[in-house]
Amino acid sequence: MQRRLADNITSDHLSCPICRDTLKDPKLLPCDHSICFECLTQLIESTRRFNKFSCPVDRREITASSYTLSAEQWASSFPTDELSLLLLQAISGDTKTETKPKDGILCSDHPQNVCDFFCFGCYKIICSECAVENHRSTECNCKISKTVPT
Numbered sequence: 001m002q003r004r005l006a007d008n009i010t011s012d013h014l015s016c017p018i019c020r021d022t023l024k025d026p027k028l029l030p031c032d033h034s035i036c037f038e039c040l041t042q043l044i045e046s047t048r049r050f051n052k053f054s055c056p057v058d059r060r061e062i063t064a065s066s067y068t069l070s071a072e073q074w075a076s077s078f079p080t081d082e083l084s085l086l087l088l089q090a091i092s093g094d095t096k097t098e099t100k101p102k103d104g105i106l107c108s109d110h111p112q113n114v115c116d117f118f119c120f121g122c123y124k125i126i127c128s129e130c131a132v133e134n135h136r137s138t139e140c141n142c143k144i145s146k147t148v149p150t
Helices: 002-013 037-047 071-077 082-092 128-133
Strands: 026-028 034-036 052-054 061-063 117-119 124-126 142-144
Touching: 026 037, 034 037, 037 052, 037 071, 082 117, 082 124, 117 128
Parallel strands: none
Antiparallel strands: 026 034, 052 061, 117 124, 117 142
């Protein structure tokens, strides 16, 4: 059940709309769609007209701030999709690499805490305090999504 849920999350929400593989170095477009950095660079290079390209999901036009940017520079200027990285890390169970943003995503219930767990039962990113206090039911399956300092 849990593996199937993780596979569904990966295929439905964490795959690139261009290459259809799991997102690699995901970049977040202004329309909130994510694309692999390499795919985004190729998309910009191949479809750039009048300093614009269209999102492959919703076809919204995205305009560059400068005509002098290369396709790679433009693709690099988009923010990294940190949420997708955290989800990919949680699903893979990889706790060796740090892919969390430097400041982290703060917990909505405990704003002093950084979210470092993902609950597969509730489909929420949570902090350790929430994991201990509120996610102890049999439906909850919390996995750490960052390296725990030793």
